[in-house]
Amino acid sequence: MGRYILRRLAMAVPVLLGTTFIIYLAVYALPGDPIQALAGPGRVVSPSVAQVLRERHHLDDPLIVQYGFYLKGLLTGDMGVDFDGRPISEIVAAGWPVTFQLGVTAWLFEAVIGVLLGTLAGIRRGRAADLAVLGGTTLVMGVPFFVAAYVAQIVFGVNLGWLPASGTDAGWPLAYILPGLVLALYGLPQTARLTRTSVLENLHADHVDTAVAKGLPRRIVVARHIVRNSLIPVVSLLGVSLGYLLSGTVLIEGIFNLPGLGYQIFAAIPKHDGPVVVGIGSLLVLVFLLVNLIVDLLYGILDPRIRLR
Amino acid sequence: MLESLPGFDPAAPLLAVDDLHVEFGAARVVNGVGYAVEAGETLAILGESGSGKSVTARAIMGLVRPPRGRITAGAVRLRGVDLLRLPEESRRRLRATTVAMIFQDALSALNPVLPVGFQIAELFRVHRGLSRRQARARAVEVLDLVRIPAAAQRAGDYPHQFSGGMRQRVGIALAIALDPKVIIADEPTTALDVTVQAQIMRLLREIQREHGTALVLITHDMGVVADVADRVVVMYAGRVMEQAPAADVYARPAHPYTEALLGAIPRPHRRGRPLAVIPGAPPDPARPDPGCRFRQRCSYASEACEEAPEQVEIGPGRRTACHEWERVSGR
Amino acid sequence: MASLTPVSGSADLRRPLPALLRRPGFVISSVFAVLVCVITVVPQVFAGLFGHGDPRRCDLADSGLPPTPGHPFGFDIQGCDLYSNVVYGARSSVAIAVLVTAGVLVIAVVLGGLAGYFGGWVDAVVSRVMDVFFGFPALVGMIVILQTLSVHNEVTVSLVLILFGWAGLARVVRGSVLATVNSEYVAATRGIGASVPRILLRHVLPNSIGPALVLSGLNVGLVIASESALTFLGVGLQTPAISWGVQLNTAQQYFTTNPHLLIFPSLFLTVTVLSFVLLGDALRDAFDPRLRYIR
Numbered sequence: 001m002g003r004y005i006l007r008r009l010a011m012a013v014p015v016l017l018g019t020t021f022i023i024y025l026a027v028y029a030l031p032g033d034p035i036q037a038l039a040g041p042g043r044v045v046s047p048s049v050a051q052v053l054r055e056r057h058h059l060d061d062p063l064i065v066q067y068g069f070y071l072k073g074l075l076t077g078d079m080g081v082d083f084d085g086r087p088i089s090e091i092v093a094a095g096w097p098v099t100f101q102l103g104v105t106a107w108l109f110e111a112v113i114g115v116l117l118g119t120l121a122g123i124r125r126g127r128a129a130d131l132a133v134l135g136g137t138t139l140v141m142g143v144p145f146f147v148a149a150y151v152a153q154i155v156f157g158v159n160l161g162w163l164p165a166s167g168t169d170a171g172w173p174l175a176y177i178l179p180g181l182v183l184a185l186y187g188l189p190q191t192a193r194l195t196r197t198s199v200l201e202n203l204h205a206d207h208v209d210t211a212v213a214k215g216l217p218r219r220i221v222v223a224r225h226i227v228r229n230s231l232i233p234v235v236s237l238l239g240v241s242l243g244y245l246l247s248g249t250v251l252i253e254g255i256f257n258l259p260g261l262g263y264q265i266f267a268a269i270p271k272h273d274g275p276v277v278v279g280i281g282s283l284l285v286l287v288f289l290l291v292n293l294i295v296d297l298l299y300g301i302l303d304p305r306i307r308l309r
Numbered sequence: 310m311l312e313s314l315p316g317f318d319p320a321a322p323l324l325a326v327d328d329l330h331v332e333f334g335a336a337r338v339v340n341g342v343g344y345a346v347e348a349g350e351t352l353a354i355l356g357e358s359g360s361g362k363s364v365t366a367r368a369i370m371g372l373v374r375p376p377r378g379r380i381t382a383g384a385v386r387l388r389g390v391d392l393l394r395l396p397e398e399s400r401r402r403l404r405a406t407t408v409a410m411i412f413q414d415a416l417s418a419l420n421p422v423l424p425v426g427f428q429i430a431e432l433f434r435v436h437r438g439l440s441r442r443q444a445r446a447r448a449v450e451v452l453d454l455v456r457i458p459a460a461a462q463r464a465g466d467y468p469h470q471f472s473g474g475m476r477q478r479v480g481i482a483l484a485i486a487l488d489p490k491v492i493i494a495d496e497p498t499t500a501l502d503v504t505v506q507a508q509i510m511r512l513l514r515e516i517q518r519e520h521g522t523a524l525v526l527i528t529h530d531m532g533v534v535a536d537v538a539d540r541v542v543v544m545y546a547g548r549v550m551e552q553a554p555a556a557d558v559y560a561r562p563a564h565p566y567t568e569a570l571l572g573a574i575p576r577p578h579r580r581g582r583p584l585a586v587i588p589g590a591p592p593d594p595a596r597p598d599p600g601c602r603f604r605q606r607c608s609y610a611s612e613a614c615e616e617a618p619e620q621v622e623i624g625p626g627r628r629t630a631c632h633e634w635e636r637v638s639g640r
Numbered sequence: 641m642a643s644l645t646p647v648s649g650s651a652d653l654r655r656p657l658p659a660l661l662r663r664p665g666f667v668i669s670s671v672f673a674v675l676v677c678v679i680t681v682v683p684q685v686f687a688g689l690f691g692h693g694d695p696r697r698c699d700l701a702d703s704g705l706p707p708t709p710g711h712p713f714g715f716d717i718q719g720c721d722l723y724s725n726v727v728y729g730a731r732s733s734v735a736i737a738v739l740v741t742a743g744v745l746v747i748a749v750v751l752g753g754l755a756g757y758f759g760g761w762v763d764a765v766v767s768r769v770m771d772v773f774f775g776f777p778a779l780v781g782m783i784v785i786l787q788t789l790s791v792h793n794e795v796t797v798s799l800v801l802i803l804f805g806w807a808g809l810a811r812v813v814r815g816s817v818l819a820t821v822n823s824e825y826v827a828a829t830r831g832i833g834a835s836v837p838r839i840l841l842r843h844v845l846p847n848s849i850g851p852a853l854v855l856s857g858l859n860v861g862l863v864i865a866s867e868s869a870l871t872f873l874g875v876g877l878q879t880p881a882i883s884w885g886v887q888l889n890t891a892q893q894y895f896t897t898n899p900h901l902l903i904f905p906s907l908f909l910t911v912t913v914l915s916f917v918l919l920g921d922a923l924r925d926a927f928d929p930r931l932r933y934i935r
Contacts, residue, residue: 014772015771015772018768018775019772019776019781022785142861142913142914142918144865144869144909144913145865146888147906150895154899205417206414206418207418209367209412209418210412210419210420211420213370213372213405213410214431215402215403215405216431216435220431224423228422229421232422243778244777246777247777247779247783250779250783251872254873255892265783269783269787269874269875270874272787274787278787278788281783281787285777285781288775288776289775302422304422305421305422305467
């Protein structure tokens with residue numbers, strides 16, 4: 001296990017460098033004035049502000065040195081200030097609890113509902129429940145999810161009034177149920193379908209016959225010898241989808257007015273507040289990498305064949 | 310446990326399959342198979358692929374289930390208790406405690422993501438109600454019994470960390486853990502190297518002798534049959550062709566198919582001469598045929614064979630399903 | 641993720657057509673998909689069905705008015721006819737979908753093919769670069785890059801979508817090329833002295849292009865949805881471009897008072913995305929069921 005962790009960590013480093021370098025290149029090294037890019041098109045930058053920005057972003061140093069400063073700032077939490085002079089680290093500190101709660105809520109919805117539906121469909125292959133899951137997931141895949149967000153907000157939040165339509169005043173979990181559900185729709189079809197296929201593959205595996213021949217009760221056969229084995233690829237998908245949930249927070253937090261990290265990006269775009277978009281965007285990339293790393297390590301625990309290879 | 314179930318009769322055979330019929334969709338893969346085995350006895354079920362020998366075994370274990378397969382008629386009795394008429398819960402309790410099975414490919418038969426010790430311990434926890442720790446200790450004992458070196462350490466290993474032979478020992482450990490009265494071994498050595506095959510067969514023999522277990526050994530290896538079997542059932546196209554004490558079958562086969570099988574064994578004194586093969590291919594199980602299923606490939610076939618032959622008793626413990634058995638055995 | 645990658649795949653592009661035509665899902669979704677494409681080519685025909693049909697002829701006096709005769713979808717905030725705007729909105733969506741799908745396909749086949757065929761350091765480099773792009777949480781990378789660009793038109797939005805979209809397909813192509821290259825029949829072709837270009841064109845490409853095409857078909861709907869999401873957020877196409885994303889972006893401020901501004905563009909967007917997703921689904925089922933559970 002130790003070697004597996006080390007190897008996985010070694011794999012994460014070039015990806016971390018690669019992703020941050022791409023962002024860095026796009027923002028600071030593309031042809032054009034990086035000050036203007038940071039400030040946003042059309043905004044007039046006074047010479048004194050430009051000078052402050054140049055110094056803050058080390059724009060007079062060689063490219064690789066500049067990148068080093070950017071990476072160091074990102075890793076130490078020093079991501080500069082927004083246009084109003086507020087440190088971005090402060091914005092992040094205020095926003096991350098909201099994003100964390102939203103992400104975890106949505107992820108739980110996706111994992112629990114997806115696995116349950118997928119298992120149900122797999123075990124009842126070809127029957128009504130299976131067809132309903134297949135049809136429903138296709139439908140969900142075809143609805144752009146910010147459209148789904150508005151529909152949910154208007155129907156359940158405004159018209160029916162079942163759940164808070166916006167803001168975090170109601171606190172967790174109430175305020176997060178509706179946005180969490182809509183966000184979960186993003187990865188739900190894939191989770192349910194992958195679980196279904198995986199259950200189908202395992203349903204008639206030889207080791208399931210062994211489990212039956214061992215005289216194990218049906219529920220143990222299903223839970224321990226079919227579903228547990230089926231979850232291995234699903235865990236990997238759920239890990240990846242956590243990242244997609246993160247990017248979905250930009251839309252969902254914006255629409256549902258939840259003051260998290262995604263909302264900050266959502267609100268910064270019309271203001272052309274470059275430092276906020278780039279800083280928080282980079283941070284979300286880091287979180288995504290970290291989450292994937294953790295999921296891969298969990299995967300190693302779940303599937304001994306991977307860990308020991 | 311068996312004693313309290315309906316139909317129990319201490320005088321009845323330990324395991325008796327009677328007129329069993331199994332269908333997979335339109336294919337009738339088992340058509341009236343019957344055989345019996347007593348405690349301490351080794352019964353070899355001999356036949357080529359698709360003869361229905363494995364399906365019969367799986368039917369005994371309750372592994373033939375809709376929608377894939379259906380048992381349409383017959384009985385599987387343990388000391389008179391018909392398993393096919395038992396409620397699923399009672400049947401489940403008999404699995405592994407009274408009848409256990411060893412599968413052909415231990416790699417796929419073991420759950421790849423659970424340690425082997427855990428998979429054996431499950432048996433003690435479910436059937437004996439032991440605690441996690443007690444069950445684990447018993448699992449190590451069983452692994453020791455099948456002669457896995459350093460059993461206590463290896464109990465935590467996963468199936469893919471074992472060699473083929475060691476893995477099949479784990480498969481045997483699963484089957485013998487609860488000391489069942491009958492063990493069904495479905496080609497337990499087919500997936501193994503020849504040298505390992507001999508070790509595994511020796512192990513099976515020893516365990517059987519020590520515990521007085523009945524062993525149903527499914528195989529297509531005539532050599533294994535000659536070494537270990539007390540009696541032989543020869544199957545073809547879902548039917549029993551001949552059953553007899555092992556020595557008799559080799560000395561004087563009473564069915565053309567048995568004779569052909571024996572003729573297809575390479576033997577040293579026939580070196581240099583072409584190996585006998587059985588012409589043609591087995592019949593399509595989906596196509597009903599009122600006649601003898603072997604007649605298209607049979608050198609003894611006569612007009613009588615257009616009608617399926619009944620099994621006839623031709624000697625002590627000997628039965629054959631052939632109209633022409635007298636010509637075959639040369640009497 | 642290994643279990644999500646097909647080991648190999650080849651699609652017979654002739655045989656399944658009659659079977660496809662018997663599937664109602666395929667027929668309905670392809671009718672809608674074709675309709676959207678026709679609208680893209682000749683929007684004026686459809687825009688003119690009611691009213692004047694000119695999306696740029698606006699009168700602020702009509703700002704935000706609900707549907708009236710001649711203007712079945714009502715008016716937007718600038719007082720332009722919403723119906724003709726929604727019809728013309730299909731253009732940018734489809735244009736971007738076409739550009740992105742073609743671009744992704746070309747890059748994925750070239751890079752994935754090279755990595756799979758030559759292996760060694762070529763494969764190592766391409767695979768590491770793919771890993772980097774898998775390291776981005778989808779939209780976030782696009783948002784950051786688009787935010788810094790000064791030009792936001794169909795081409796730049798497409799380029800960014802391609803930049804973050806090629807890696808997934810390239811991995812599939814690499815996998816299927818790898819499987820083909822290691823197959824016995826390619827070894828046999830090498831054995832009789834066939835040249836590298838010949839092996840690539842006659843054996844490797846035909847076997848890998850099938851799954852790549854099917855998967856790109858499947859992605860068309862997702863490309864349209866992503867574009868509209870980016871535009872909706874304000875980093876994609878900008879006004880005065882006519883696009884569903886732009887319309888929805890404007891509508892979000894007014895949706896409580898003027899819900900029709902939100903309803904009609906989302907309806908068109910949803911039907912378009914859904915029909916392309918269903919179409920891709922049907923094609924994949926027909927051509928290569930093994931690909932069913934990727935994504």
